[in-house]
Amino acid sequence: MENATPRKKVTAPSILAAKGGPKIKMVTAYDYPTAVIADRAGADIILVGDSLANVVLGHDDTLSVDLDVMIHHTAAVSRANPAALVLGDMPWLSYHVSTADAVANAGRMVRKGGAEALKVEGGRKRLDVIKGILDAEIPVMGHLGLTPQSVHAMGGYKVQGKATEAARDLIRDAIALADAGVFAMVLEGVPSLVAEIITKEVSVPTVGIGAGSHTDGQVLVFHDVLGLHDGHLPKFVRQYARLQDGAIDALSEFFADVEKGTFPLDDETYSMSEEAARALLRDEPRGDAFDAF
Numbered sequence: 001m002e003n004a005t006p007r008k009k010v011t012a013p014s015i016l017a018a019k020g021g022p023k024i025k026m027v028t029a030y031d032y033p034t035a036v037i038a039d040r041a042g043a044d045i046i047l048v049g050d051s052l053a054n055v056v057l058g059h060d061d062t063l064s065v066d067l068d069v070m071i072h073h074t075a076a077v078s079r080a081n082p083a084a085l086v087l088g089d090m091p092w093l094s095y096h097v098s099t100a101d102a103v104a105n106a107g108r109m110v111r112k113g114g115a116e117a118l119k120v121e122g123g124r125k126r127l128d129v130i131k132g133i134l135d136a137e138i139p140v141m142g143h144l145g146l147t148p149q150s151v152h153a154m155g156g157y158k159v160q161g162k163a164t165e166a167a168r169d170l171i172r173d174a175i176a177l178a179d180a181g182v183f184a185m186v187l188e189g190v191p192s193l194v195a196e197i198i199t200k201e202v203s204v205p206t207v208g209i210g211a212g213s214h215t216d217g218q219v220l221v222f223h224d225v226l227g228l229h230d231g232h233l234p235k236f237v238r239q240y241a242r243l244q245d246g247a248i249d250a251l252s253e254f255f256a257d258v259e260k261g262t263f264p265l266d267d268e269t270y271s272m273s274e275e276a277a278r279a280l281l282r283d284e285p286r287g288d289a290f291d292a293f
């Protein structure tokens with residue numbers, strides 16, 4: 001894989017052009033090594049999601065991460081220079097402010113974090129700030145449905161748009177976002193039928209998570225797909241590996257070798273010339289090491 005021909009850079013316009021196929025592959029990553037892995041696996045979009053609050057920083061919700069934390073992690077992902085689009089997540093309260101402040105915060109994610117596009121949760125309620133960010137020439141991806149930053153307003157992490165009127169509301173939000181000029185939108189935790197209708201109604205790609213199979217692409221959280229934790233997994237997650245188990249096994253082996261004294265071996269050890277060693281030992285106070293010679 002390492003010597004494969006470099007992939008063409010993915011951009012917001014190329015994602016927009018992917019409406020209707022091929023399917024868009026998106027995954028989160030939060031630092032340099034996870035970005036390298038995601039990119040080499042062929043991600044179209046790497047989302048530096050505020051889900052890092054949960055899976056990387058151990059918080060219960062995404063409300064605990066602020067702009068500085070998101071910039072820090074986005075910059076680490078950018079340094080991997082992925083072919084995938086680097087999508088930064090605007091954290092809670094970074095855009096629930098005046099449009100001018102939201103644009104300034106978005107600018108920091110681009111200038112300091114190296115984000116190539118930004119994701120903003122919410123529909124018509126957030127239209128003014130989304131338009132402001134778009135006016136600053138920053139591509140925006142929308143995010144509708146179960147928007148985790150609204151956990152308290154929603155009364156928990158609940159599937160959205162199950163009732164007819166709520167579903168219609170989501171469809172109106174999606175149309176408004178597309179009309180405003182977002183290049184794509186995430187649909188999270190909505191009934192499959194609602195996601196299918198939105199996908200047919202809007203001219204921009206939809207990327208689903210817990211939204212069924214009719215969206216233009218799919219996204220999952222890196223640590224969920226790879227089994228890097230043993231916490232709760234929502235029903236829409238398919239786990240493709242259990243790397244936490246593999247990592248624990250590998251580290252246990254390392255510790256066992258340390259205990260047994262079988263690590264490190266000679267070829268894992270630096271040496272010096274015999275002459276330098278003899279001179280050193282001659283000048284040092286006599287001890288066990290000297291006797292060994």
Ligand code: KIV
Pocket residue numbers: 028047048049050051052089186188209219220221
């Ligand atoms: O933060 C995140 O990981 C997300 C995805 C679940 C879409 O917003």
